[in-house]
Amino acid sequence: MSAGLLVIGDVVTDVVALHGAPVSTGTDTVADIVLRPGGSGANTASWAAHLGADVRLLTRVGFDTGEWHTAELTKAGVRPHARVDPDHPTAVVIAMVDVTGERSMLTNRGAGGRISADDWSPDLLDGVRHLHLSGYTLFAEPGLQLARLAMAAASALGLTISVDPASTGFLRDFGVERFLTETAPAGLIIPNRDEALLLTGAATPQAAASALSLRYGTAVVKLGAEGAILARDGRVTAATAGRERDVIDSTGAGDAFAAGFLTARLQGGSDLASLEAGCSAGADAVAIVGGRPRYGLGSNRLYPIHTD
Numbered sequence: 001m002s003a004g005l006l007v008i009g010d011v012v013t014d015v016v017a018l019h020g021a022p023v024s025t026g027t028d029t030v031a032d033i034v035l036r037p038g039g040s041g042a043n044t045a046s047w048a049a050h051l052g053a054d055v056r057l058l059t060r061v062g063f064d065t066g067e068w069h070t071a072e073l074t075k076a077g078v079r080p081h082a083r084v085d086p087d088h089p090t091a092v093v094i095a096m097v098d099v100t101g102e103r104s105m106l107t108n109r110g111a112g113g114r115i116s117a118d119d120w121s122p123d124l125l126d127g128v129r130h131l132h133l134s135g136y137t138l139f140a141e142p143g144l145q146l147a148r149l150a151m152a153a154a155s156a157l158g159l160t161i162s163v164d165p166a167s168t169g170f171l172r173d174f175g176v177e178r179f180l181t182e183t184a185p186a187g188l189i190i191p192n193r194d195e196a197l198l199l200t201g202a203a204t205p206q207a208a209a210s211a212l213s214l215r216y217g218t219a220v221v222k223l224g225a226e227g228a229i230l231a232r233d234g235r236v237t238a239a240t241a242g243r244e245r246d247v248i249d250s251t252g253a254g255d256a257f258a259a260g261f262l263t264a265r266l267q268g269g270s271d272l273a274s275l276e277a278g279c280s281a282g283a284d285a286v287a288i289v290g291g292r293p294r295y296g297l298g299s300n301r302l303y304p305i306h307t308d
Helices: 040-050 066-075 110-114 135-139 141-156 168-174 176-182 193-200 205-216 253-266 271-286
Strands: 002-008 012-019 031-038 053-062 079-085 091-097 103-108 128-134 160-164 218-222 228-232 235-240
Touching: 002 040, 002 141, 002 253, 031 040, 031 066, 040 053, 040 066, 040 128, 040 135, 040 253, 053 066, 053 110, 053 253, 066 079, 079 110, 091 110, 110 141, 128 135, 128 141, 128 253, 135 141, 135 168, 135 176, 141 160, 141 176, 160 253, 168 176, 168 193, 176 193, 193 205, 193 218, 205 218, 205 228, 205 235, 218 253, 218 271, 228 271, 235 271, 253 271
Parallel strands: 002 053, 002 128, 012 091, 053 079, 128 160
Antiparallel strands: 012 031, 091 103, 218 228, 228 235
């Protein structure tokens, strides 16, 4: 196993609807609908455990499905630190996935939006070398206070820190400059193409990666099927192509990439090797339904997309 990784982020009940035809307003659209445990933070932790990391997850679950989610994380090899919210259900995302694998999401953050500094304990960092924050944690005030506390504690111990911005919609609402300021303690940012362009106003992912690396030290920009690039101190220094896969569902692909990259990095991999590990994990994720690795076996046959 690699040295310890602490992920702070959300657990979500994913309702994934794979539809072969455009969604029709006011009537029915045929779809295959499946229920999966998900959430950006939980997905990253699960993929990291699957890839050999010693990983724990700090999260908050709801009174309705908390026991199920905790059991699923444990089965995946994650050590969950999950407080059950007695008043709110677990976050729910309805992901509508089209024939290209692209998804549109309806989100209720539920208990996940209420994670706070009260959930923190200093011993969460025992044996940890790296702290990874899902950007969703910052987008509600209690979670922002937790993120500040966790980053300060990690910095005081000399641990490395990364952040995944998570969502362009939430980023716009939160404020780009505010996000950059609040995540300044991180030495690594892992946005996708759209998030990188939004955070910098740059015209290209390469320019965005360079600009973000001047702020954070290292920036990794996920480019989906086109691969990924890495910049250090204002210059793109590594790049890799995407991996060929039949795309079934893009849910969790970015989370899997982050897990692959961070796990390889903690195991001593070079920048290029870490990028390649991230792309491989992301490619594995798009070939299955849902955001977790445990659903890979037979997913294509179990959940085909009906177009009739």
